Amino acid sequence: MGAVVGGIDSDVPSLYCRPQMGWYDVFSCFYDQTLTSLYIDARREACLALDPRPKDTVLDLPCGTGQSFDVLAPALADGGHLVGVDLSDGMLRRAKERIARNGWTHVQAMQADVLSLERATLETVAPRVDALHVFLGMSAFPDWENAFRRAWDLLVPGGRCVVVDVYSAAPGVQGHMVNAVARADIRRRFWEPLENVAEDYSRCELPSLPDHGGQLYLARGRKPARSATATGS
């Protein structure tokens, strides 16, 4: 019997193992038209907070269609490296098209499930991760707390992490719309896994619009220079 993915035997066709991914493939067709203007200011804030250094490797997880590449890639153009990871074929195809369109030779997009992403897999494209950028991922990942631990474990000691997402303790009509369209859960206190493990942690509100469905927050912190992995290994 194959490994169990999301409670379903992985021997059955992947479409049925990853029902969310079928939707994200469809969502990718109108993702940029819907979201680009809504989040561009928050992406700029996330990039400023992440403060990429010229030779850094930044992991953008999940990268979706690569909207954050537009702000992160120029900041890394002088010897840095940007790696986007996403599970959806459709999202990834558009991220790769964006890379080709812009002629970015220092940006790569690869397919992986955050819940099984191994250091060895990532090392095929990036030997180290100096900074971790998680934008609209924590509300969307299945098993989001474990997803964060996985990603955090890939970060070098002393590395920086920025997490941006939408939060509403009691979503209204627009919040329910966002949850439905993005297959998200904006009720998650998405910053807490970072708050629990980071040094120099802080969280701030970002300007939010009714279309966001809740309050946008940016949380940031640094991985302690000497730290046990978040998975305890």
Ligand SMILES: C[S@@+](CC[C@H](N)C(=O)[O-])C[C@H]1O[C@@H](n2cnc3c(N)ncnc32)[C@H](O)[C@@H]1O
């Ligand atoms: C709301 S989108 C955010 C994309 C991008 N970070 C952005 O800001 O536009 C959520 C993304 O999470 C990805 N995703 C969901 N579950 C995933 C998983 N288990 N592993 C990797 N990516 C996943 C989806 O494919 C989708 O691209």
